[in-house]
Amino acid sequence: MLFNRNFAKRSIKVLNFFYRYKLHRNKSSLGLWHEDITTDIKLKIENHWSKNIVSLEKCDENQPFYVLPMFPYPSGNLHMGHVRVYSISDTIARMFKMHGKHVIHPIGWDAFGLPAENAAIERNILPHHWTSTNIQVMKKQLSRLGYDFDWEREICTSDPQYYKWTQYIFLQLFEKGLAYQSKANVNWDPVDKTVLADEQVDEFGCSWRSGAKVESKILTQWFIKTTKFAKELYDGLDSEKLESWRDIIKLQRHWIGECNGVVVTFKLKLGDLIKSLDIWTNEPFRFIHGQFITMKKNNVLIQELCSNINESKKITCYNPITGFEMPIYITNDSNYPPGRDVHICSPCTDEKDLHVAQQLNISLNKITLGDIEKDNQLSIDIAKQKNVGGYAVNSELKDWLISRQRYWGTPIPIIHCDSCGAVPVPYENLPVILPHFDSGVQILNRLSDWAKCTCPKCFKKAKRETDTMDTFVDSSWYYYRFLDPENKTKPFDYLKLTGRTPVDIYIGGKEHAVLHLYYARFMSYFLNSLGLTPTAEPFKKLIVQGMVMGQSYKLKSSGKYIPPEYVEIEGKQYKEKNTGEPVIVQWEKMSKSKHNGVNPERLLSAYGCDTTRLLILADVPPETSRHWSDDTLPGILNWQRRLWLTMREFLTIRKTFDPSSTKLPEEEFKRYEHKIWEARNYFIATTTYHFKHTHKLSVGISRLQSLTNTLRNNVPREVIAKSEEFEIALATLIIMLAPVAPHFSSELWSGLRSAPNRISNDLFAWNKNVVEQLWPIVDGADRCDLKMKAMHLNNLDSSQALNIMIKEESVAKRIKTGILKSKFHLYPGCRAILYIYTNRQNHKKQSKKVDITE
Incomplete structure (x- = not known):
């Protein structure tokens, strides 16, 4: 009997899924509620839930939502910038999953480039070994932080099955006359011994990578004619499809020029x-x-x-x-x-x-x-x-110089023939594989055996191009490959992109908001001009997060950076401990050389991953620079402690409360319930608004903290024991916390669903984990969305909003009994929210939420 290996693998995968699915739904709490919350308990919780914080529900593929963080260079160790960007993307991705979206949240590796090559040279190892090892280390770190990535979409730019298609796209550019070779006066980095594009030289004439003073040389180089798309790229910045680009539009316009x-x-x-x-x-x-x-x-x-x-x-x-x-x-x-x-x-x-x-x-x-x-x-x-x-x-805009005289990069698929000139490598011969060595690193122009080849046109002896491509070429199209990573016949299938592009939310550092974004937009426009993609613009909404800054100390006399433990304070003056020399204190981008970095591993060991995620997301919105300080810790730690106590007290009261001992008057009981109901609905609305629309996650977290306060501030035992509203509000709080702190929320949820005398049995999917719950909505609210231009939105008042919305058919059907009251909130340039309460006896069940957005 023939054994079908593929069938066996699929069968095992299906069995594993159902096994995990059963465990996922039935996993119970650790039951440590009698103990005070400590780091040890948090780590136990994370270990207990680590394999159960990914939703196994299959959402409707007709509602795709593409959340993309910029993929990292595999340096081997995560830094706080990584923790920030991926905590942002993971929170948003999880939240949209809970809204029923089919979320695409991929990750990969921007693996080529000078850092890996220089590190390999220093250690006398091979760049691909160095890169592969680092990827494995970083994958474990990302997993430890609980990020819900689509690992089946993982790509690596140094994989021949990826750069084959980078070479394919280069040949398409070459055929269209957009990739060309020319002598040019170029920027030469004497340390890294390679050419730099103008954009990679700072205002002081130094290399963006090595910091060396750049020299001028005349060399024959490869260029991509990005200038041919300049007007389209400039005009595209006016597109209504671009959301929340804010000052990035100004940066792009300034770079492209009129x-x-x-x-x-x-x-x-x-x-x-x-x-x-x-x-x-x-x-x-x-x-x-x-x-x-x-x-x-x-x-x-x-x-x-x-x-x-x-x-x-x-x-x-x-x-x-x-x-x-x-x-x-x-x-x-x-x-x-x-x-x-x-x-x-x-x-x-x-x-x-x-x-x-x-x-x-x-x-x-x-x-x-x-x-x-x-x-x-x-x-x-x-x-x-x-x-x-x-x-x-614009007269000052230059074409993109992509030649690099280094080994670790995508080989340029061109053959130089004395008779035929520059000849493209035939598509069927791709990829042009980067040669590997037994040890050390070589420069391709010294590898005569590798460079020798035959001209595809005249079949005479010829020579391969020995320059490699700038790594920005690899990262200029990766967002499309993520949607079709296994395709072996073309870079991606048009149908796999349809409905999924442009990327709904693109997240990355502001330092990439000019170069990478410009190159990615150019490549997307070019691919669209070939009919390979359904849209020209690659990214709909941007979240450009600020840097994580650390406090640095340097000697006033020499500018030498010193570690913080070498510094002491006398009065208001900072001085070096041993010499008493004055020290300058300032906030700067975290760096080993400045001794101002924070190792995420220290935070993970000391506080756990959920606390680390909360720390990096709290206090300041994503676009603001994060001044890292341990002063933030007490607030987050105390909040987690209060959440833990809330669940402990809830379980204890529900188990021990004697109904016959009730002393709270019914009217007072209802007053407390109504207060909780109002708080829950308010905090659902505002948390949702900031998580889903403004993406000011810090503000959303503060709303969850406020809801926690509502549930802890002088609520009588009778209310905790008997109130459905209290139970619903507590469940709602845990569900909305789940995207930020999935392990901790899973434990809280498991405790809640095991509570005795549970009342809200029909309101939640109690047989599922918290990450599989639906995102809460305002009580009794039907939602009606209406798009409106910002210029009209900004002048909108409550009466105008009400007049607009009562003409909507879905709204009119619900308010036939009359309007009891309405509430109106205007967020200029972004959103207006109108709440309509119908004239019925229990109006809290009959509210109508209407969003009017730009």
């Missing part, structure tokens, strides 16, 4: 040499009426083509708009656009160009100008028709 001119590619000739030359102007009619071109003396092409730029050689270039040759003159005195060293001169319309012509003794033709506006458009139309440019762009 696209107030156009580029046309000319062909420069010197003897037998022909080179491409991009010329920018904000007056496209110059491509028709221009008479000569000027170039600066330090132009790279001039330095390449002319051994002596003062030598009287005639240099010309072919103008594709007119079909004629144009002379080129070398001078630094022309009116060059910002960021450009080439200018097309039109002396008949520009006095400065006329002055240059007179200085250079250039004979001019008489030009009769026609309709300039028509000629502007004619130039653009001809350029687009001939595929030589005509696209709008």
Whole structure:
């Protein structure tokens, strides 16, 4: 009998699922309620529930919701920035699951790049071994923090089955003329020994990675013509599909710049040499009426083509708009656009160009100008028709330089042939595999055996490209691969993206809000232009979280950073303990070199993962920088203690209370119940608003703390023992806490569902864990959503809102008995909430919640 291995694996998987499903639903509390909550108990709780905090419910795939945190570089150790971003994404993902969404929450590894290569060189090991080991360590750390990732979607950019498709996309760019090779004056990092894009050099002229002073070199490099999509990317920032981009739109606009001119590619000739030359102007009619071109003396092409730029050689270039040759003159005195060293001169319309012509003794033709506006458009139309440019762009925006002269990166799939030039590797031969070694790291241009190959066109001897790609290329499209990670025939299937893109919520650091976001938007627009994706914009809503800052100490005299234990305070002055030298104290991004970092492992061991998650999310909203301080600890620890006491007291009272001893008057009992009912509904509404819409998780957490206070502030034993409202409010609190602290909430929930004399038997799925509960809604509320433009929303008052909503059919049906009262809350630029209470005896069961959103 033949044994079907795949069938066996599927069968085991199904059996394991049902086994876990049974345990998941029936797992009981540890029953430690008689003890005070301690770190030891928290760790026991986390160990007890660690395999049961993932929802096993299969939500409706017709309601997909894509929550994506930026994937990490596998350094081997999580830092507090990782803890913050993934705590944010996990909380949001869990919350939307509880809203019935089919949540996609993937994770992977941005594994190529200099850090891994440099670390491997220092340790004399292989980069792929270093990377693989680090990934395993970080996966354990992420698991220990209880993050609910879709691990079946895991990808790694250094896996040939991933970078095969990065190479495929590069070839698509190459075929469309958007990937090209050119000599350029580049930024050279003398420490990392590689080229850097302009964007990777700071305002002081130093490398973003090594910190070394960047040098200038002329090298032949690979570029991606991102400028061709500049106008689309600039205009796309006005799209109504972009939510909560706020100041990121300004950053992107500033980077791209106003696209107030156009580029046309000319062909420069010197003897037998022909080179491409991009010329920018904000007056496209110059491509028709221009008479000569000027170039600066330090132009790279001039330095390449002319051994002596003062030598009287005639240099010309072919103008594709007119079909004629144009002379080129070398001078630094022309009116060059910002960021450009080439200018097309039109002396008949520009006095400065006329002055240059007179200085250079250039004979001019008489030009009769026609309709300039028509000629502007004619130039653009001809350029687009001939595929030589005509696209709008800012003069200072440059193409993306992607060449890197290092080993650990995606090989560029190009073969160089003396006869055929640059030839793309055939698609069927992808991936071009990065060679592995027995030890150490090599640079590809030294590997002659690996570089030797045959030209796919003429079959002569040829050489592989030995530059690798900038890692930003790998991360410019990964969000699509997550939706189809196992595809072996193409990067992703269009249908797998349909309805799931753009990404609903994209979460990452503000330091990536310019470069990575710009490159990712470009790649998405390009892929969309090929018809491979259903939308151009890749991300709908951004959550750009601030950095986690630590307090640093450095000597005033030298600027040397010292550990905090070397510092003492005298009065209001900070001094070094041994020398008494003055110390400067400031908040800075956490760094080992600044001795101001906090190791997440210390927090996990000292307080447990749920407390660590609460600590990183409480007090400040995600977009604000987090000044890390242990001063936050007492508030969170005390809240967890009060939650624990609340459950202990609830269980004790429900077990021991004697109904015959009731002394609280019925009217007083109902007053307490109504107070709890109002508090519960208010805190459901406000917590939901901040968790789901503003994503100010810290504010949502504060609302949960307030609901805790309501349940603990002088509530009589009779109410705790007999009130359904108290039981519902306690259950609601635990459910809304679950996305933030899933282990702790699971224990609280298990205690609650084992409580004697439980009243609310039909209101919750008591046979399921807390992570599988539905998110609470305002009591008796039917929800009606109405979209409205922000300009109209901001001027809305309660009477206008009421008039708008009573015309809605679903609302009108519910208020036939009349309106008892209404409440109106306006959040300018974002949301208005109108509560309508119908005129019935028990109006708390008949409220109508209406959201009016932008």
